[in-house]
């Protein structure tokens with residue numbers, strides 16, 4: 518099995534390669550002035566390909582598909598895709614008439630190639646893997662890694678900002694030996710505006726709480742959840758978010774409410790203290 522990686526995933530590739538004892542080789546990439554891209558691969562029969570698809574999601578997706586196509590043309594028989602963050606996962610269904618199911622669109626192209634597995638981290642909705650039947654998904658949720666960094670804060674309650682993230686809250690709560698619950702979040706699909714409210718009967722009086730989510734984009738969801746938690750009496754609010762994009766003034770918003778934020782390095786940033794290389798390497802080892 519050959520381990521290939523795109524330049525922006527070098528840190529993960531080196532760490533995974535060291536753990537597995539397999540050489541990691543970089544895919545050649547070129548970005549042309551007109552926006553087109555090109556890649557160059559070395560032929561191999563069995564390949565694990567590490568692709569960090571954020572930022573520049575559209576460009577990186579095209580590079581990924583060019584690489585998969587070239588690998589296939591040159592005789593690859595088995596490809597394992599390691600994509601820690603899968604873009605377009607949030608459009609997991611048609612929210613308004615006439616829209617595509619973008620996650621299906623993006624993933625369905627994988628069926629053109631001998632991709633047997635996708636190793637990924639905290640898919641927005643696990644069921645999108647069903648859009649590409651025949652390809653096995655290993656969807657890592659780093660609850661024990663998050664628990665490790667949160668343990669020092671004596672977190673007694675874990676909250677998700679919406680019902681869709683409840684599974685994350687449950688997993689982290691179990692790892693911490695804490696209780697868990699969720700807020701109710703509503704989104705206006707026309708304006709994108711969000712409204713959040715606590716469920717009846719939640720009291721967080723004097724508690725140190727942790728909020729979990731898969732993505733931190735503008736920070737609006739996390740900060741709304743934080744404000745709700747403080748309104749309910751939380752004494753401290755920590756956050757564990759898997760993929761941190763920190764768009765716009767997200768940093769300032771977060772500093773105004775959250776005591777400490779922990780993210781993974783699926784998308785590297787100043788908060789990505791939770792290293793995902795070990796679980797990725799373990800997942801790869803289980804299928805190589």
Ligand code: R5P
Nearest residue numbers: 730732733734735736737738
């Ligand atoms: C939405 O369903 C996701 O799980 C996140 O809650 C959302 O993408 C976060 O976005 P933002 O930081 O812009 O509120």
